[in-house]
Amino acid sequence: MRKRQVLKHSIAIVSMLVCVCCFFIVSVTVFKLPEAPRKDRQMGFYPTIRSRKVSLQDFNLGKFGEMMIDMLPQDLAFTVFVPSEDAFKRDLRLSVSDSLKPDKFNDTYAIVTRILGFSAVPRILSSANVQSGELVNYDSLSGFPLYVSKDIDGMLVVNRIRSEIVDVRKKEIVVHVMDGVIMDAEFEQSVLAEDDTEED
Numbered sequence: 001m002r003k004r005q006v007l008k009h010s011i012a013i014v015s016m017l018v019c020v021c022c023f024f025i026v027s028v029t030v031f032k033l034p035e036a037p038r039k040d041r042q043m044g045f046y047p048t049i050r051s052r053k054v055s056l057q058d059f060n061l062g063k064f065g066e067m068m069i070d071m072l073p074q075d076l077a078f079t080v081f082v083p084s085e086d087a088f089k090r091d092l093r094l095s096v097s098d099s100l101k102p103d104k105f106n107d108t109y110a111i112v113t114r115i116l117g118f119s120a121v122p123r124i125l126s127s128a129n130v131q132s133g134e135l136v137n138y139d140s141l142s143g144f145p146l147y148v149s150k151d152i153d154g155m156l157v158v159n160r161i162r163s164e165i166v167d168v169r170k171k172e173i174v175v176h177v178m179d180g181v182i183m184d185a186e187f188e189q190s191v192l193a194e195d196d197t198e199e200d
Contacts, residue, residue: 061082061168061175061177062084062085062088062096063085063096063100064083064085064088064094064096064108064112065082065083065084065085065088065175065177067109067112068080068082068112068115068116068119068120069082069170069173069175071112071113071116072116072120072173074170074171074172074173075171075172076122076172077122077123077124077172077173078120078121078122078123078124078172078173078174079120079121079123079124079125079126079173079174079175079176080116080119080120080121080173080174080175080176081119081120081146081156081158081161081163081176081178081182082119082175082176082177082178083115083119083177083178083180083181083182084164084177084178084179086179087178087179087180087181088181091180091181091191092111092115092181092191093191093194094108094111094112111191114142114183114187115181115182115183116141117140117141117142117144118140118142118144118182118183118184118187119140119146119158119178119181119182120140120141121138121139121140121141121146122141123138124172124174125138125148125174126166126167126174127150127154127155127156127166127167127176128167130148130149130150130156131150132150132152132154133149133150134149134150135147135148135149136148136149140182144182144183144184146158146159146182147159154166156176158176158178158182159182161178161179161180161181161182162178162179162180163176163177163178163179164177164178164179165177
């Protein structure tokens with residue numbers, strides 16, 4: 001007698017749980033819950049960056065940036081972290097008025113080629129591919145490791161160098177304009193050493 005009562009009670013409890021679950025599923029599908037804020041939306045006083053497609057026809061990369069992009073095949077996927085014109089001048093002492101003269105052009109071309117090796121990745125990497133708070137690692141064309149993250153305002157940071165403009169497109173190439181030059185310590189030392197000899 002007691003076993004039958006326990007069995008009846010357990011069947012009643014299971015039936016009640018099934019009814020509650022069915023009610024919950026129906027209420028969720030019929031009455032949609034408000035959408036939770038997406039992870040990449042920013043809170044507080046920081047403006048959100050809305051990405052818009054910018055092509056290189058509408059944007060001037062500067063002479064050295066254009067040299068870098070022209071070295072790559074236009075029909076293959078690449079991402080290039082191009083130094084801004086100011087960064088080329090500040091960090092590499094390259095200026096359009098002086099560095100492109102015939103007697104200095106070969107040296108300038110060699111430097112720009114080396115910078116391309118440090119800062120180009122053979123794949124598409126837009127700012128939307130990197131989540132806030134995430135650190136992703138890629139090898140550049142020269143094998144130099146690049147550590148990419150996204151700042152709170154949506155700009156990319158690569159090896160502690162912040163981007164000024166992101167997601168500029170030229171066919172299959174994605175360009176991010178950086179406020180600095182991505183290079184290894186050995187090349188940076190050689191650039192500094194050249195500056196010291198020029199001052200003497």
